[in-house]
Amino acid sequence: MYADHPVHDDLPEPPPPTPDQMRMIASLARPHARSLALVAGLTLASSATTLTIPWLAGNLAGKLIEAGPLGTTRLVVLLVLAFIASAALAAVVQIVSGNTAARILADLRAKLYDHLQSLPVGWHVAHRQGDVLALMTTEVAHLGHFLTGTLIGVPPLLLTAAGAALLMLRIDASLALLVPLLIPIYVILLKLVGRRMRVLAEREQNAEAQVLALAEDNLGAISAIKGFAREDLESTRYRSRVEIARLYAVRLIRIQSIVEPVSALVASLASLGLLMMIGDHLHQGRLSGQELFSFLFYAALLTRPVGELAETWGQVQVTRGTLARMASVLATAPEPGYAVSNPMPLLRGAIHFEKVDFAYPGRSRVLRGFDLDIAAGEKIAILGDNGAGKTTIVALLLRLYDCQSGRITLDGNDITQVSVQDLRAQISVVPQRAQLLSGTVRENIAFGRHGASRAEIDEAARRADAWDFVTALPQGFDTQIGDRGVRLSGGQGQRIALARALLKDAPIVVLDEATSMYDPHGEERFVETCTRILQGKTVVIITHRPASVALADRVVRI
Ligand SMILES: Nc1ncnc2c1ncn2[C@@H]1O[C@H](COP(=O)(O)OP(=O)(O)OP(=O)(O)O)[C@@H](O)[C@H]1O
Structure with missing residues (x-):
């Protein structure tokens, strides 16, 4: 401008x-x-x-x-x-x-x-x-x-x-x-x-x-x-x-x-x-x-x-x-996806990247002929150096950017041919930097699913191992967490983000360095919990941490 x-x-x-x-x-x-x-x-x-x-x-x-x-x-x-x-x-x-x-x-x-x-x-x-x-x-x-x-x-x-x-x-x-x-x-x-x-x-x-x-x-x-x-x-x-x-x-x-x-x-x-x-x-x-x-x-x-x-x-x-x-x-x-109104059928969760080429505007290519097949219900860990393009894969999956060539399919559906809102509704992402909004803890978790009940929010907080620290806050779930959640620790913010994603209950879950700020004990519990609650879901784990890699059935390196 x-x-x-x-x-x-x-x-x-x-x-x-x-x-x-x-x-x-x-x-x-x-x-x-x-x-x-x-x-x-x-x-x-x-x-x-x-x-x-x-x-x-x-x-x-x-x-x-x-x-x-x-x-x-x-x-x-x-x-x-x-x-x-x-x-x-x-x-x-x-x-x-x-x-x-x-x-x-x-x-x-x-x-x-x-x-x-x-x-x-x-x-x-x-x-x-x-x-x-x-x-x-x-x-x-x-x-x-x-x-x-x-x-x-x-x-x-x-x-x-x-x-x-x-x-x-x-x-x-x-x-x-x-x-x-x-x-x-x-x-x-x-x-x-x-x-x-x-x-x-x-x-x-x-x-x-x-x-x-x-x-x-x-x-x-x-x-x-x-x-x-x-x-x-x-x-x-x-x-x-x-x-x-x-x-x-x-x-x-x-x-x-x-x-x-x-x-x-x-x-x-x-x-x-x-x-x-x-x-x-x-x-x-x-x-x-x-x-x-x-x-x-x-x-x-x-x-x-x-x-x-x-x-x-x-x-x-x-x-x-x-x-x-x-x-x-x-x-x-x-966004181009806004113009497409074909509904996305409910997913089983098979993801397929086929010869994907991608470069951010004005930057050199991040992905070149990238192929990846993830079966429905599979847990896969993606490893790679800093800047290798791991988060970019997630951005492409969510259609935040479109690849220049190749295609991405979910259960065989080309993601460019379906409504982008439907597509995103079926993928839960826990990002490395939790994007918390100004509001209460409850509102922040409820952001995951409009109209979620109190009981569902509580349950999501328990599963994300957030219950203990949230109830210890001055007003519990009604505590205001300010702009960008500055009053929470990094690990606590990540747990709120996880609770939010669990509440969404999508068939595909992406954990993008989701435990980078957890203490070792917390990460162990996270792996235990996830093994239990993410059963049947397709899970993409982007991580540098061995404990989280243990969650995966398969590891790929890019
Ligand atoms: N929005 C963007 N616009 C332009 N370039 C970007 C953008 N996001 C990432 N990049 C560049 O794309 C490359 C891949 O970034 P990406 O975040 O996918 O890496 P990563 O593998 O997730 O790295 P890390 O392990 O550090 O999180 C990097 O060189 C980065 O500078």
Whole structure:
């Protein structure tokens, strides 16, 4: 998404969103068509009401000049009603449009999350987590602010400006026609600052993402930072990233702050010119007092939208990069297996790797013509040097990656031809690094099978030899285990991961260095338990430890 770079501005402008990307963003609005139609109707009513005010005020002013306050009651009442209606409609438009925009945004966030979840593991490996987090948090918030605070105000502004211009044209065409002459001045002004705003916004968002990425990395490695006494160094590194983000933010604010005042200045100068000409027309009797007032009110009505539209245009430049990034993530295809919906028959558990070639993107080949036959119910240990490709075999079996050539079958079914969710439902993996979630011990074990009963969770904990240490925790199974389970020891975390996998009760079980953190006695008990409870299941044991190898009927070396 972003590139790493030092502070400088002579970087290429972000590419504009493609029509396809814009269509995708527009598709987010489609489910809210009715609310948007309501917003459009209310906007129309609000602008129409606002536009009656200068006309009524002009009439009233004309009458006051010609005959004094007598006989103006009706006009005054109408004007007060118009004021009230205009204010009330403006409030209703804000509420309804704000609600709609917030709903669109909530949908976008959920859609973005679902989509990120569906993307291949390879995509997540290739993108910095900080960038992804920035997209889901600060960038979505930017977009939300843009939608709810800025973009939603555009239709009323445009309608009011267009209406005012038309009515001015009716009153005095020769004067009103001067207004479009200002357009080129605005276009030049906005073009001049636009490119710079886009580049700065891009740089600022990139810098923010880097701040977030470093905070995420460092807080996750807080023990290492303390252990190596790197607090000061890391603090300096963090500060320098924050400083880069600040510098871009300041530059962006500076440029953003001039757009609206400069536009308003041009509009004010133009109004002054208009006033001089009006004076001339009045003098020649081409304009009545009433028309003069209405004209001036309409001109005033026109200047505010001009300034605000310029500001909105600036915001569009700032949001362009976010839209492009959002759309490009949403356009990335989900895991290929998601498209296949053929159900996977319940497995007996025979695994067959046939001439499998695989390389991670941009890396040299890990597996070359790899063959492996595992019978249903067989226990097999896979040994090999660090980096030989043992964990990669598991990743391929789960279809986290697809092999470049060859094929993998389960009970004779090619895994690329069946639903990836069905496939994964039939394989339990106990990884080397237990991925514990923030939540209680019970929730962490229950993660293995949705809807598991308390008794089943307890049983899984007993089988995984986790019962004793879990019940000794302050709140037993209700103890919160924090982010990444930092409050549990490595071996305890592995036992929770084992309990989770046992609860899943899949026909194929993969133990990927699952006992690497067990004490020797614990490992012995693990081997005993597994021999009993994994009977009949196909078990793939990846290990460097002789005790675990003893579990296997057969050992292969890669
Ligand atoms: N997601 C990835 N992206 C790119 N390369 C990877 C990825 N995961 C692993 N590799 C590389 O693939 C090779 C095989 O890694 P793998 O984790 O399968 O080895 P292993 O046999 O399980 O090693 P160990 O015994 O150390 O756990 C290594 O060279 C590793 O650097």
